[in-house]
Structures are given as structure tokens and as C-alpha cells.
Amino acid sequence: MSPKQWALHYGGNDVDIPLSIKLTNDGGTIVAGYTDSKSGDVSPQPNREYWDLWIVKLDKCGIIQWEKSFGGTGYESARDVVQTSDGGYMVLGETNSTDGGVIAGYGGTKDIWLLKLSANGTLQWQKRYGGTGLDIGNHIELTSEEDFLIAASSTSNDGDIRGNHSTGTFTDGVLIKINATGTLLWSKCFGGSKNEELFDLEIINGTIFLAGFTNSTDGDIPPSQKNYDIWLLAIDGNGNKIFSKIYGGSQNDVAYCMSKGSDGSLTLAGYTTSTDGDVSGAKGSQDYWVINVDQRGKLNWQKVLGGTDAEYAKTIITDNDGGYIVGGVTYSNDGDIASSLGEGDFWTIKLSAAGTVSWKQNLGGSGNDHLRYMIRNPLLNEYYLAGDSESGDGDFNNTLGDADFAIIKFKIIDTLTLDSAVCNVNTFVPFKDTLPDICGNDSVIVQYRPVPISGPFDGLRKIDSIFIGQSVTLHSNGNGTIVWSSHTSLSCTNCNDPVASPLITTTYSATNFSPDGCQVTDQFTVVVLNDAVVKIPTAFTPNGDGLNDYFGPLGKVPEGYKLQIFNRNGEVVFVSSNIYQRWNGYFKGTLQPSSVFIYLVNYKDLQNIPHQQKGTFALIR
Numbered sequence: 001m002s003p004k005q006w007a008l009h010y011g012g013n014d015v016d017i018p019l020s021i022k023l024t025n026d027g028g029t030i031v032a033g034y035t036d037s038k039s040g041d042v043s044p045q046p047n048r049e050y051w052d053l054w055i056v057k058l059d060k061c062g063i064i065q066w067e068k069s070f071g072g073t074g075y076e077s078a079r080d081v082v083q084t085s086d087g088g089y090m091v092l093g094e095t096n097s098t099d100g101g102v103i104a105g106y107g108g109t110k111d112i113w114l115l116k117l118s119a120n121g122t123l124q125w126q127k128r129y130g131g132t133g134l135d136i137g138n139h140i141e142l143t144s145e146e147d148f149l150i151a152a153s154s155t156s157n158d159g160d161i162r163g164n165h166s167t168g169t170f171t172d173g174v175l176i177k178i179n180a181t182g183t184l185l186w187s188k189c190f191g192g193s194k195n196e197e198l199f200d201l202e203i204i205n206g207t208i209f210l211a212g213f214t215n216s217t218d219g220d221i222p223p224s225q226k227n228y229d230i231w232l233l234a235i236d237g238n239g240n241k242i243f244s245k246i247y248g249g250s251q252n253d254v255a256y257c258m259s260k261g262s263d264g265s266l267t268l269a270g271y272t273t274s275t276d277g278d279v280s281g282a283k284g285s286q287d288y289w290v291i292n293v294d295q296r297g298k299l300n301w302q303k304v305l306g307g308t309d310a311e312y313a314k315t316i317i318t319d320n321d322g323g324y325i326v327g328g329v330t331y332s333n334d335g336d337i338a339s340s341l342g343e344g345d346f347w348t349i350k351l352s353a354a355g356t357v358s359w360k361q362n363l364g365g366s367g368n369d370h371l372r373y374m375i376r377n378p379l380l381n382e383y384y385l386a387g388d389s390e391s392g393d394g395d396f397n398n399t400l401g402d403a404d405f406a407i408i409k410f411k412i413i414d415t416l417t418l419d420s421a422v423c424n425v426n427t428f429v430p431f432k433d434t435l436p437d438i439c440g441n442d443s444v445i446v447q448y449r450p451v452p453i454s455g456p457f458d459g460l461r462k463i464d465s466i467f468i469g470q471s472v473t474l475h476s477n478g479n480g481t482i483v484w485s486s487h488t489s490l491s492c493t494n495c496n497d498p499v500a501s502p503l504i505t506t507t508y509s510a511t512n513f514s515p516d517g518c519q520v521t522d523q524f525t526v527v528v529l530n531d532a533v534v535k536i537p538t539a540f541t542p543n544g545d546g547l548n549d550y551f552g553p554l555g556k557v558p559e560g561y562k563l564q565i566f567n568r569n570g571e572v573v574f575v576s577s578n579i580y581q582r583w584n585g586y587f588k589g590t591l592q593p594s595s596v597f598i599y600l601v602n603y604k605d606l607q608n609i610p611h612q613q614k615g616t617f618a619l620i621r
Helices: none
Strands: 004-010 016-023 029-035 052-058 064-070 076-083 089-095 111-117 123-129 135-142 148-154 172-178 184-190 196-204 207-214 229-235 241-247 253-260 266-272 287-293 299-305 311-318 324-330 345-351 357-363 369-377 382-389 404-411 414-422 432-436 442-452 463-467 481-484 506-513 519-529 533-535 554-556 559-566 572-576 595-604 610-619
Touching: 016 369, 029 089, 029 382, 029 404, 052 089, 052 111, 089 135, 111 148, 123 172, 148 207, 172 207, 172 229, 184 229, 196 229, 207 266, 229 266, 229 287, 241 287, 266 324, 287 324, 287 345, 299 357, 324 382, 345 382
Parallel strands: 016 076, 016 404, 052 076, 076 135, 111 135, 135 196, 172 196, 196 253, 229 253, 253 311, 287 311, 311 369, 345 369, 414 442, 463 519
Antiparallel strands: 004 404, 016 029, 016 382, 029 052, 029 076, 052 064, 076 089, 089 111, 111 123, 135 148, 148 172, 148 196, 172 184, 196 207, 207 229, 207 253, 229 241, 253 266, 266 287, 266 311, 287 299, 311 324, 324 345, 324 369, 345 357, 369 382, 382 404, 432 442, 481 506, 506 519, 533 554, 559 572, 559 595, 595 610
8 A cells, every 4th residue: 555654553451343434524523333441532421331433533633632532331342434414423333231321212122322412522412223132223324414324234123123024133234314313214034034234324316225234135225145245225314215225245245345446337345255246256165256337237347355364344445546455364374475463454455446455465563464455545544554463563552451442544745746956957956855744754756847947037028117196016926045136225135026116217237046056037128107108000001921910009107097999980999998909800799901090099197187188090901
């Protein structure tokens, strides 16, 4: 991947597992997961007997700004988090507690738990969704209407969950829609008589695509399903099924994550243990499986990646070049894995838009390290990887407990090219500077391009006029350091754009100095007028050759200026109240033929006395 900026652990003395990381609008990140620690970075909770939901807010340097844990004496975890329009956060979790500040649910079973936090982590409200069965929310997505969709699974068929296709301990895939205050708008069950689960979703042009796995052969599931297959479900904005597709072989195939491609396709990632059907190229007992499909569910390509041991992909992002980065865990040290670091490694793979492998990378230490989520900041070319780590070496050196939140930040270092004024381009020795960001990490590489030193007024006119008593700003355009020759009428000399206030016509000198000592000097003249000046030509030739193409007075007037031009029929063909706006020879969209025209010019002088000049001129073609 790109250069690593930092890799840090967060947690306490026991187990801390992150399941999601998201960018925040202040340039930092927020990480959601669970903890059973009572020390270190984790605030102690008197009711913590098992897991509690844990939220950690980090600044852009990876420093904890605040952390919050919520839960009772049962099990809680955060599965996902999304920032809301008010700067706060919607945290999707699960709970089976009824104490410790957790609102009551359905018979004490595990329910979907939604927490609304303020921008500083204060709990504003909480909601609980589900029924008397097992209810788990996996992913939350903000819609364009400021509502939220929750991809979930459930064994319930009561409470908030109705229409479950299965019975007993089997789960259906569930999609829940809520508004910004947590009010349930609707929930829909999808599946068959066995197990289904939905882990991720994407919204494209109003269609909701959901990815997970299925074990059924009836209900919403195609009867050709073989064991456990990847399941792609498309529904409309009201929760009505558009299509249900399966992919896989005769063994187990699961999709944990999905990303919309720059071409509008969908790329799903998870694992496979199959070697037949849609699966080809198996490497070991369990491999990464990545598939790409169009918006109708047609399989475009598939890729199996791994070694002889087990791998599974948990996260995928679409990269800035239209390719994909897939991340998860590997336990192999052969096959596609050439640089094993420990028992289990973060494993990232870059694929092109067509599925070709560009690079592979192991991250972690000598212990168990599991990558669970990745995000990309496209504006800053930054990548964040979130997982759990038991290592205290390799990429991580600050282990805190049995397993910690482990966050790695990568950044593509920007390159900036600047001109460097030199005396002689041929003798210039190229060099680069590396500039750090606010965290002290390399951020921008500046490379210098040699250009000959320019004159201070190159590309600018070198004369201007003012009336006596007025001032004018003198602009320069040098590519080095501009120094003006000292003059009592200049506001400054060691500046690019001084203000000149001459009483008589004055010529000023400016010098452009390059860093290596050469210089170019040029002059700028300010003409001081004691009164209005109006000179009117007797003819013009509007033929587009850039010479004498416009008619109008030449000079400068204080105010009250107006030019009128008449043809020989007495029609007004042109009017202007700006001495710099002149006639191009057209009237009613037609270039006029050679003829004599009449002009009338009005203006006032410095004493506010009105003047009028009139006469004739020729248009010559």
C-alpha cells in the first residue's frame, strides 16, 4: 500500500475488538466495536461482566479525543457507526441486557440496539428493535432522504420483525428502515426455511443491493443453491424484491462486504471453500473469494486468493483508479502469501477493475492480527485499516492487553511541482523537499522545475495613466524576488505590488532577483494627466486583423463620459458610457459596409465642466 504514517493500539487489559471505522467531518475517524477491558484506554463500567459496546473518537493523528462504553451485565457490541448531519453519530449495535442503562427489549433476548450520540459522545437517545428471537444488525447506511437502512438477520417473527420465512433457530435476512429519530418506518424479511444473513448494502440509483449468504433452497432463494452460497439481493426503495441471486460451488461461500465500482458494477468479497460451480482457482482449505457482478446480478469475473491454510476477506473499498483493495486475515505462508509475519496477519490485496492482482501486502506482528474494516479518504489520498491485534511487534509495538483495537493509517504522499527561477536552466541541479503534515508525518513532496528568471513586468503592460492627485497599484509578475528602486512616491520597495502616488509623469524601476543571484530590471511609467484627454480618430478598419479594429476616443476622462454613433439615416448604431468600450462595426448583428458615420462624445473635466465633441469618421473595409 501507500507509505504508512502510523500504527497504534487502543484498549485495556483484556479483549478489545473493532468492527467498523468511519471518517469524520473534522478530519479524524471514529471506531466502533466491543470491549471487556476495565483499564487502559477503556473507561471502567460497574456492570461490565462481559462485552460492552465501545466507541473511540480519534483525531487525524490517531490521538484519542474521547471514548465511550455502553452496556449492562449482558453482551453488547457495536457493529457499525455513521456520522449524522448534526455532527453526532448513529451507532448500530446489539444487546441482550436489560440493566446498566440499556432499555428493555423482547424477553431479554439479543436485539438490535441503536444509539444516537452527540458530537462529543454523549448519549442522546437509544432504540431497540427485534422480537423474541435472536436479532443482529450488521450494517447501517444513511440514505439521501436522511433516513437510515439497517442490514440485519433475525430468528424473530414478532415485535418489529414480521414475515420470517424460517422457524426455530434459523435466521432470515432482514432490512429495516428508520427515520432520523429512530422511528421504525418498515422492516422486511427475506430468505427461505434455513439460514440467511445480510452483512452489507449499497444504494445505486434508488435500488438497494444487499450481500450476505444463504443456506435455503426455497422462499426468496433460487432452488439451485447448493450448500452455503453468496447471496445478492436487490430491492426497491419500498422494500420490494427486484431479484435474488446466488453464487458459489458445492461447499461454503460467503460475502461479508461489497463495494460499488466506478463503472457501476458491484464487487463482493468474503471466502470460499468450494472448488466447483462459479469458483475456480482454489488455493487451500479456505480462500478469499472476490466476485464482480453487474446491476442485474450477472457474474462478470471471480478471483480466488490465498494459500494452503485459511483466509477470509472482511472488507473491500473501491480505489481512486477504479480498482479494488480487499482486506481480511490470512493464516497461510505459501501460495499468494509470500511474507507471513505471524499466526494471523492483516492481508490486503489490490485488484484492477478487471480483477487482476496488482500487489499484495501482509501487516501485523508475530501474534494474531485480524483486519476487519477499511476506509479511504479520496480527497486526501488516505487509507485507514481497523482490526484487532495480539501482537506487540512488527507493525505494532504498543500492545495493551489480550487483543486491542489496532488502527493503521496510510497516505499517498502528494507531489507538488514549483517553478524555481534560475540564471541558467542547463546548470540547475534538481532537488526535492518533503513537507510534514500537522502530525509530523510526510505529506507532500515538493520538486522544483527550473525556469529562466523573468522580467518583473513580463506579460503585463508597462504604462498606465492617472489624474493628478490619484494613486495606482503597480503590479509585477516576476518569478523571483521583486525589489523596486527607491522613490518618494512609492508606498514600499521590498514588495510585489506597491502603490504609486506621483505628482508628475514618473518612470519606476523594478528588479527581479533569482535565489542564485542573477537579476532582470525593467521599467514602468505612470503618466500623470492634469485634465481630461480625448483624441478621436478619423477612421477604422474592422477586418479582424488586430489593427484598428475598433472605433472610439483614445484617452482618459474623470466622469460623465458617453459615446453615441449614428449612421447617415440618423439611427443610433452604438452607445457606450465607458471610454474603454469601443464600437466593433456591427449593427443589429451585421457588420456595416464602408460608409461615413457621425459620433457625439460627452464628458466632464477635472473642474466638472461638461464638454462635447462631435464629428464624422469613416468605416473602411
